[in-house]
Amino acid sequence: MARFSLGSSDETGVRAAERHVRGQDGRERVGGNREAGRGFVGRVSKGAAHGGRHASNNRERTARTRRAQDLVCQFIEHLAELAIIAVDPRAAILSWNQGAERDTGFTAAEMIGEPMTRLYTPQDLANNAPARDLEQAMSVGHFETAAWRMRKDGSQYWARVVVTPLYEQDHALAGFGVVVQDLTTQRDMERQQYEHALQLSARDAARAEAERRANDLSDLVQQISAQATELDRRRIEADSANRTKSDFLAVMSHELLTPLNAIGGYASLLAMGLRGPLTPEQRGDVDRIRGSQLHLIGLINDLLNLSRIEAGHVPFSVDDVVVSDVVREVTDTMAPQVLARHLVEERVECTDGVVARADRAKVEQILLNLLSNAVKYTPPGGHLTWTCSAVGDRVRLTIRDTGRGIPADRLADIFEPFVQVGRGFARPDEGAGLGLAISRDLARAMGGDLTVESAPSVGSAFTLDLPRAR
Ligand code: ADP
16 A cells, blocks of 8 residues: 655645636636646646646537536535645645635635645544554555544534545546545534424423323322221211211110119119118118119219210310319318328419310319319328419419329320229229210310329329310
């Protein structure tokens, strides 16, 4: 393969530059013998005429050939789409068309005779790309590549470059035709199209994601609505079961109360000696019958109350209630039991200014239950302390004892009906575990609540929370 040493200093290149002339329009034109440029394109320099072959003897044929060459040259020169350059075998530029001027900024006058290497980037030059391109074109008859090329202002542009070796009729190498297509616009367009496609696919992906989420959401809504329907069904079932339970309790209670009252009545008759005098043992038995009868009546009344409250059948007469008044009333009522247990009772911060909006009788019932529990579950010598306060729109009343306390894992249970901590169910004289359930239901029905804090062997604090009167 032929090796090239590139440069403009060769004779043909220099002469080519010298043969340029300026036309009337101020533009440079190639002067001299057109035939000399045979085989080249664009503004052809006479210097390209390697070999200087003589024209055919047939003048007419020669003239036609020249006209054809003229036309081709003009056509190429004005083919503004492409930069078309001819170089001699040593790569000195022989012709430079308008497309080349436009793409590179170099005029023909500047470039004719110059080495083609001026169009290569420093990096390509360092890699000996110019010589390699021409060698490849020679070896396969055609070389095509996409590469960066230099502009006059030092910027670079991306181009498709086609190099074709050109030969004289005697097959001697005449030079190379180089076609350079500026791909910057095409590249930009492709990039824009690519980015547009990216945006579209991102939008499609976003839309697909939104649709997926919408579907998920709609599934979720369906699930929730199915759950709501199921909950509704269960609520209706529970309401109906509750009504049945209340009806059952009402009927049963009535059925139980009648004979219990009879038992109580006859026991009283016996106790009063109306059926004759009783021995001390008999009197003790009758008292126990009477005590059990009273306990059962109390239990039945509690059950009735509970079911009535839960069914919303208990009327509330709401009014302003001075909390310290109710506390005083309840402590007065319970004073004998407190005294009997040797308990110390005190009231702290419970001023008359603490006024709740509630049903007074129900508040009394709750406090009575709390106080009797405190008395019941606090050993002799213990302390009972009442505190109350009004904060914001709430009134809080706490009774604290130093009794046996309640284990943490049972705290939530004690408000459930029939739950008793630390003792069996069969102690008729000590209630049935309904007091707190009733009390909390009553508190909640008045817009309040009943809560507890407790620690075993330390004591318990029950707090009644109620709406505050304005
Ligand atoms: P009862 O007192 O009739 O058993 P309650 O509903 O009033 O029913 O109380 C439920 C349970 O809560 C009681 O059995 C007891 O274990 C516990 N309890 C309530 N008050 C106290 C208290 N002040 N100290 C310790 N335990 C208490």
